[in-house]
Amino acid sequence: MQDRVKEQDRLDPAEAHRDDALSVESLSHAFGKRRVLHAVSLRVPPGRFCALLGLNGAGKTTLFSLITRLYNSRSGRIAVFGHDVRREPAQALRRLGVVFQNRTLDLELSISQNLAYHAALHGLAVGESQARAAAELSRARLEGRAGEKVRNLSGGQMRRVEIARALLHRPRLLLLDEPTVGLDIAARADILARVRALAREEGLGVLWATHLIDEIEDGDDVVVLHQGRVLQAGPVQEVIAAAGAPNLGAAFAKLTGLAGGTEARDAGDR
């Protein structure tokens, strides 16, 4: 089994030098007359943790829907490792793992059944799928619970299962849409650490949508999205310097022109 997986990983070495994990160029979208994204551009290199910072309604979820090709954008381009999401959806989607904001596990099925379903949707053979599921559940510290119904898990455990599921088909880009919403502090920290390790140790590109500034660290990249527009993007320190602010919270407030009362601004004096 492992040999087969290794062989698969050797098949197309040309891709090893392909572009960014995610590249979004001049992306715009509207629902009817309501424009929700305005010429959004951003990039996530492999191995980088990139935070997409914005308040509720900033356009984060729409951006995720477009990247995952739930629907196509009106204009602009999205590429995953150089594969255009519209022109080569299969190539792009196979390199993409996603954890959506809303829970997308089937509560009536067990953990292993949820993972097996996802594996089938990516065309994985049963044996391969079982081996990968066991490995991912072990990494998520959920070994021995594969047969348990998802309904019986805590919120943090469900998120861990969703991350395990997102990694099952071995994506190289991981999108997470506010994955810590509704979790307690310990579960938040655990998931954040887990995802950072994936970027640092396994070279995954990570796009982490959040409205919580304390989830962002100095070494991260950050994209400030507000009312469908990217106001600033780059390494955290560059964004802070460009805004002429003492910390990211102040930079966010200055860039968005908002004052007081939102989590994105209150969250820190970072």
Add this chain to the structure above:
Amino acid sequence: MPAIAETAPAIRPLGLGAHLRCLRGIMWREALRFLHQRGRFVSALVRPLVWLFIFAAGFRSVLGVSIIPPYETYVLYEVYIAPGLMAMIQLFAGMQSSLAMVYDREMGNMRILLMSPFPRWYLLTSKLLAGVAVSVLQVYAFLLIAWFWEVEPPLYGYLAVLPALILSGMMLGALGLLLSSLIRQLENFAGVMNFVIFPMFFASSALYPLWRVQESSVLLYDICRLNPFTYAVELIRFAFYGQLNGPALGVVAGCAALFLGLSVLAYDPGRGLLARRGGAE
């Protein structure tokens, strides 16, 4: 930047085997969900049996069914309505699938399906086939019980009816898929019951032969003839007795293709309704 970042993904193309595994996975999930919802199975079985045991028994003496193809002699009313009840099981199964799709969309589960790397038409067709498989099993469970109620076609009829069931199941399931793309919220599903299931069932040849309907109302007769469900019933009725109803086959196959095509269009990421309304959020 970690060295491992240089090893960008290398992926085999999705071949026939992968496509079949995807289909199997979707069918397996549908079967699991069906098994977990025992109430769904029981109600799917009880509904037609109530019609057979109570409604048909009551109308047996009131409604005489003269000799009409495919029957070679006078038949009991129970025998006459059995194909209509088989189609009814499939109609409800199709709408149940539609309800499940809307539910999945509201719960977010549908995102997992739609962001699979397989083409969307393939995913929707797989989903459709999974629903058809479940509905065919329900029909055979019904037929097993109905056999004790004097619904006894020739033995080969049980086999001959299978292709008809698959085709009619695809038509009704595809209609369900199409409706699921139009229904925005779960609450609106009650409207489907009122405006789709009941009119389709009652304005058809499921309960009465069309010549009887024509005797009482020409308008209703015309409506019945425009109703694709009528043709599904007749396709099943003829196949149940080892005969082929050509016009019914044509209408059912044509409607199945039309409904599936429209569903694929409705779920298309570029042109579909989801794209315009921002569904599956």
